[in-house]
Amino acid sequence: MDTIARTPEDIGTALRNARKAARLTQKGLADRSGIWQETISKIETGTGSAKLDTIFDLCAALDLELHVSPRSKGANIALEDIL
Amino acid sequence: MDTIARTPEDIGTALRNARKAARLTQKGLADRSGIWQETISKIETGTGSAKLDTIFDLCAALDLELHVSPRSKGANIALEDIL
DNA sequence: ATACTTTATGATCCATACATCATTAACATA
């Protein structure tokens, strides 16, 4: 499973999916990441933004890593891009 | 070119490499991303952390995207992990 | 419907990222 992210919201949903795949509650993830449940909720729902530090803390707890790569042309185009 | 990032510093160096590959100065990237040169400098050098918003602004200006994926076992292991 | 668990929301406080301006250091190059 590999998710493309171009916005903080994309990261939020990717993290939520990974958390659920790991069968963790927000509280469970909070415990193992040191990030508060309330903060996780805000990140997953895209309410406000987040710090990179926090994202990496969550990635570490979920055994995820980020890959920085050239934008893939034509893939995952948002509706606004073509309308 | 695809860089694995597990820390804010990794992101900083990936962005710097991408900027140089695009033959842009920090000021040039600042102009097209809306992020100030001073801020770009701090992100690239890993001085302090950054907001996700800012990272995505820079990614957009450099035609980069992030991929969230399961940690690749055995690859890119830090010294601290095995010492 | 009731009880329990999980997630979302709201307020406050503190830390800090970013904008902004000024300046210095580094690095080219004439």
Add this chain to the structure above:
DNA sequence: TATGTTAATGATGTATGGATCATAAAGTAT
């Protein structure tokens, strides 16, 4: 060396992320 460009540093003010506590809303049972 002197000049010009690029990158880094420092200070200040504003905006906001995250910790923390409390609570409400949603979801999932029994």
